[in-house]
Amino acid sequence: MALAPYQRIISDVRARIADGRLAPGDRLPSTRQLAKDWGVALATATKAMTLLCQEGVLEARPRSGTFVATPAPAPAGPRPGTTPASAPAQPASGTFVATPAPAPAQPASGTFVAAPASSPARPPGVGRPASGPRSPDGDLTRQRIIRAAIEIADAEGLDALSMRGVAAKLRVATMSTYRHVAGKDDLVLLMADAAFGELGYPDPQPEGWRALMERAARTLWTTFRRHPWLAQVTPLTRPMVLPNLLAHSEQMHTALRPSGLDATSRLDVMVMFYSHVQGLAMQLEQETQAREVTGLTDEEWMDQRTPVLEAVVASGRYPGFAALMTELGEEGYDLDLDRLFELGLRTLLDGLAVTLAKRP
Structure with a gap:
């Protein structure tokens, strides 16, 4: 009997792991790319990846993607004269099922052993004592x-x-x-200040207000990308007076000071650029939280909403939206925050250039 499309994907991934083409820690393509490579629907590729994750063959890491899981270490053999305990049946060669036994301590980053679905893996030292001798x-x-x-x-x-x-x-x-x-509140402020100060603005300074504003926006975006939690710490309406955060404002003010804009207008422009960067960056942390709450990636969550979208398109009440979905076709829309950042930054810079050009 021919295998279903999702089963063919599963068999191929297992075969690649078994023959070494995929090693523990290797990253797999996105489900959207898998769907394109195999010529199947996105839901089919998502189902295959989900089942492999549930079996412990793969593991999804927040903000990173889906990786080949590291097999749990084999238990030590029985001592002479003892009767070995019965071991649970293992799947075919090339698949690794995470066991509920306590896993050895893992480093803060790198490859992790997949944990049972009911207990997501955590880096060491979070919620439990780290192994090894205590430091002085x-x-x-x-x-x-x-x-x-x-x-x-x-x-x-x-x-x-x-x-x-x-x-x-x-x-x-x-x-x-x-x-x-x-305490924790003070620690978070210290963390934020340290994170904002990681990159800085080394000399030489670029020439012109546009180059200076662009460098400030890109530096902030890179910082938020490194630390997705950071966007949650500094609300726009209640700005934190952090020395290293003020360094980014200083860069923008250096760009705008010769523009002829008054103080209020300069601050408005600085807040507008910052809010563009921070507003997109907030989605990084919120997506991670949503994944932990629902257990679904953003693609899996969207797949579950496909029947609702199809019903909306078929209703005829939103012809513009229906035409947009039809034009997108099977590939759909891939929300790319980096692409949106570039689009927004270019739009803001172009608009500000027009505004400044109209001034005496």
Whole structure:
């Protein structure tokens, strides 16, 4: 009997793992690319990837993609004279099922062993003590605490951050961290200031207001890309007075000072550019939170809404939207935040150029 299309994709991935063409930690193409390569519907490719993740063959990592899971280490053989316990049946060669037994400690980044579906994998030190000897509290510094906290927030989001988790990651007593940081709220501000100061604006400065504004916007976007949680910390209506955040404002003000705009207009332009970058960056963290809550990637979530979209198109009430969907065809629309950032930045710069050109 011929295999269903999604089963053919599953068999191909398993075969590639078995013969070494795909190794643990290798990243797979997106489901959209798989659908295009195999000539199947997006839902078919999504189903294949979902089943492979559920079996532990693959694992989805927030903000990164889908990767080949690392096989769990084989248990040690029975000692002479003992009767081995019965082992659960394993699937065909090339597939690896994550076991519910405690996994060895994993590094903060890199390849992770897939955990059971009911218990998402977490980096070490978050919610549980890290293995290994405890570090001397005398080696603890505020900078180490900030760096560890940033690594946790980068990996899991700001909601996963706690003083206990930071202490566990650093292998120190929780109370030791309070000698350097007053609490989580203060720690988040210190993290934000450190993150905003990672790149900076080295000399030489580019010439012209447009080049300066563009460099500021791109530097901010790169910073938010590195740390998706950062966009949640600095609300537009309640700006944080952070030295390293002010450095980005200083860059924009340097660009606009010779423009002839008054102080209010210059601030309006600076807020407009910042809000464009921050507004898109907020989607990075929100997508991660939505994935953790629903267990679905953005593509899987959209696939579940396909019948609703089809009903809207068929209703005839929205001819413009229906025509747009028809024009997109089977490939659909791929929401790319980087592409939207470039489009918005170019539009803002072009519009500001027109405004400045009209001034005396």
